[in-house]
Amino acid sequence: MAMKKIRTCIALAMLGSVGVPALSQTTPATPPPAATPAAPPAATAAAGAASSPADEPGWAKGRPKSDAAMKMAPVPAFPIPTAPDKLPTARFKLPPGFKAETFAAGILDARELRQGDKGNIFVSSLFVANKVYAVPEKGGPDRKAKVVIDNMPMATGIAFHKGSLYVGTNTKLLRYDNIEDNLDKPGEPKVLTDKWPGGTDHSWKYFRIKDEKLYYNIGAPCNICDPGEYAKIYRMNLDGSNVETVAAGVRNTVGFDFDPKTGNLWFTDNGRDWFSEELPNDELNVVTKPGQHFGYPFCHQGNIPDPEFGWGKSCNDYAKPAALLGPHAGSLGLTFYQGKMFPAKYQGAMFIARHGPWNRTTKYADILVARPDGKGGAKIETFMTGFVENNNYLGRPVDFLVMKDGSLLISDDHAGAIYRITYSGNK
Amino acid sequence: MRVRRWAAGVAACVSVLAVAALPPPAGAQDKPRPKSASPAGGASAAKAPQAVDYAQRFASQCAACHGANGRSDMAGTPVLAGQPSLYAITQLFLFREGRRSNQPMTAVAKTLSDDDMRGFADYIGTLPPVPAPAPRAPDDAARMAKGKSLSEQHKCVFCHGANLDGGQQVPRIAGQKEDYLQESLRGFKSGNRPGYTQAMTAAVSQVSVEDLDTLAYYAARFAGK
Numbered sequence: 067m068a069m070k071k072i073r074t075c076i077a078l079a080m081l082g083s084v085g086v087p088a089l090s091q092t093t094p095a096t097p098p099p100a101a102t103p104a105a106p107p108a109a110t111a112a113a114g115a116a117s118s119p120a121d122e123p124g125w126a127k128g129r130p131k132s133d134a135a136m137k138m139a140p141v142p143a144f145p146i147p148t149a150p151d152k153l154p155t156a157r158f159k160l161p162p163g164f165k166a167e168t169f170a171a172g173i174l175d176a177r178e179l180r181q182g183d184k185g186n187i188f189v190s191s192l193f194v195a196n197k198v199y200a201v202p203e204k205g206g207p208d209r210k211a212k213v214v215i216d217n218m219p220m221a222t223g224i225a226f227h228k229g230s231l232y233v234g235t236n237t238k239l240l241r242y243d244n245i246e247d248n249l250d251k252p253g254e255p256k257v258l259t260d261k262w263p264g265g266t267d268h269s270w271k272y273f274r275i276k277d278e279k280l281y282y283n284i285g286a287p288c289n290i291c292d293p294g295e296y297a298k299i300y301r302m303n304l305d306g307s308n309v310e311t312v313a314a315g316v317r318n319t320v321g322f323d324f325d326p327k328t329g330n331l332w333f334t335d336n337g338r339d340w341f342s343e344e345l346p347n348d349e350l351n352v353v354t355k356p357g358q359h360f361g362y363p364f365c366h367q368g369n370i371p372d373p374e375f376g377w378g379k380s381c382n383d384y385a386k387p388a389a390l391l392g393p394h395a396g397s398l399g400l401t402f403y404q405g406k407m408f409p410a411k412y413q414g415a416m417f418i419a420r421h422g423p424w425n426r427t428t429k430y431a432d433i434l435v436a437r438p439d440g441k442g443g444a445k446i447e448t449f450m451t452g453f454v455e456n457n458n459y460l461g462r463p464v465d466f467l468v469m470k471d472g473s474l475l476i477s478d479d480h481a482g483a484i485y486r487i488t489y490s491g492n493k
Numbered sequence: 494m495r496v497r498r499w500a501a502g503v504a505a506c507v508s509v510l511a512v513a514a515l516p517p518p519a520g521a522q523d524k525p526r527p528k529s530a531s532p533a534g535g536a537s538a539a540k541a542p543q544a545v546d547y548a549q550r551f552a553s554q555c556a557a558c559h560g561a562n563g564r565s566d567m568a569g570t571p572v573l574a575g576q577p578s579l580y581a582i583t584q585l586f587l588f589r590e591g592r593r594s595n596q597p598m599t600a601v602a603k604t605l606s607d608d609d610m611r612g613f614a615d616y617i618g619t620l621p622p623v624p625a626p627a628p629r630a631p632d633d634a635a636r637m638a639k640g641k642s643l644s645e646q647h648k649c650v651f652c653h654g655a656n657l658d659g660g661q662q663v664p665r666i667a668g669q670k671e672d673y674l675q676e677s678l679r680g681f682k683s684g685n686r687p688g689y690t691q692a693m694t695a696a697v698s699q700v701s702v703e704d705l706d707t708l709a710y711y712a713a714r715f716a717g718k
Contacts, residue, residue, distance in 0.1 A: 136650075193690050
C-alpha cells in the first residue's frame, strides 16, 4: 500500500461533499422501467458468464489504461487480526459524551453482526476466514470468539430468527436450527436454496428478516455491465419459496434496514468504479413502493448517465437517492438505532459504515449518521473517524449491532475486531 | 514425481532449521484465531516484536531454500525477492491455515505467531527484485511471442501489471522460476492450489494446460516491457 500522505484538506472537503443536501425526491418516480417478474439469476447464468476466457475480471470492467489505474485493484481483508494493544480504539474520534472501547479482538475478517435471543453475537466473514463465529455478550475485551461454522467460503450473510441462524454464501442459503444450544456442534443445516448464482463480484449476502420474509441482495456480476436479473434486492419466504423483487437497479448493496417509523427499507448502494476519482458517489436509497428502479447501470447517483449504458436513458426515469455517501466509499452496514442509551436525536437515525475506497488514491473510512428528513431524503453527518492514518487503513468498519443496553457494536474486517460505542453524557 | 522429491529434501532441511531457530513458546500458535486476542497473551514471551530481527531470522530460516537475497537455484522454490509484503503474508497465512499445502512451508508456517508473519512478510517486502541468471540457451522467440499474446488474451496484465511485477496482494511473476510458475498455474486450474482470493482460479479455469505452460515459460523469462 504505497500511498501518499493524507491531505487533511482533501479529507475535509470530502466530508463536506458527503453532507450535500439530499437530492429531493418530491416528484414521485416516473413509470419505473419494467421490474420484470422473471426468475432471479441462477447458477447457470454464472457458469455461462465464466466460460469466456478472454473476459477481464468483473471489477476491472471499465478500467482506463492509465498506469495509475492499472495499479488499482480491490484489496481483500488483511490475513492477520491486529493485536489488541495495536487496535485504533484509542484514536477514534466521536461526538462529546461518546466513548469507544474494544469489545473483542482477534476475529479474523469480522464482517456482519447479528445477535441471538440468548445473547450470542454472531459474526460472519467474507473472503478470508471462511467462518461464522459466536462471541459471548458477557465478559471483558478479552472475550473469545468461538468458531461455529468453518471452511465455508463467503459465509457472509447472516440473520437470526426464532432460534435459528440463517447463513447465506454466494450460492446457497442455510438454516441452523436451535443454534445457540449447539454452538460446538451446529449439525447439518437445512438447505433452503442452493440456486444463487455465485461468482466473486458482489455475490456476497446481507440479510434482514421482517414479517416472516427474508430480504437479500444479488449484486451486479461486474463493475459495470448489463446485469440482467442481478443487481436487485429480493425477498423470499423463510422456506425459500415465493421469490419477489423488492428493488431493481441496485449495483451492490451491503447494508439495509427498515425505518422503524415508516417501515420503508433503506439501503446503501456502492457506486460504479473507474468513472473518476471523485465520481460517482455511493447512494443511500429508500424503497417507497414496489417496482422502483434505482438506476444501475444506466444512471449513477441520480444525475450522472453512465458513459456507456446511459445513452438513450434519462436519470429522471429512476428513483433518486435519498443522499450521497461519497465516491468509492464502500458504504456497507446500515442499522437504524432504536436503543435507549444514546441521546434522543439518534432515535430513528441510521448508522452507516464507510469501509473506505480501493478505487481512489486518497483513502477514507468512517461511520456516518443519516436522519430521514420526512421528504424522501436524509441528512448526513459524520459520527466516528480515526480509521485511517497516512493514507493507510488502521481499521475498516463493516456492520453494526445495537445491544440491549443501547450500546452500539461495530465490526472491523481489516483489524479483525469489534468495537463498542457507549454514551455517558447528558441526554 | 520430481516435485515430490525436492519437496521431501527441502522438508528435511527446513524442519531442521525451523526447530533450531524458532523461539520456544510455539504452543499457542497452532490455530491463528482468537488466541491472539487475549491481552494477557500480549505479555507472553512471543511479544517484544521489536527485539526480533527478521533479517536475521530470514537468513537462518528461509535463506537455505529461498536464497539469502530471496532467489536461490533450488528447483521449484519460488523467488521471494521483489514480492510485495501483502502477498507474502497472505501466502504464509494460507500455509499456516493448512489451505495451501507444501510440506516444508506448512511446517514452518505452523510455528509462526501473528507477529512473526508480519515480521517475515515486511522483511520480504524490502528485498529488491533479483533478475534471473543468464539463460544457458537463448529464449525461444516464437514461444515468447505466443506467451506475450496469451498474457494479454487472458488478462494477466490486468492484475500483475504490464511489467508483471505485481503489487499488494498480487505477486511479481516476471522472472519467477518457470517450474514454480508452471506448478502454480496447473494447481490453480486443478484446484490443488488455493489462492487468497478466487482470482487465479477464475482466471485460469478456461485456459489449456499447454497455454499455462507457455505462460510460465514467458513470465519466467520476461525482463520488463
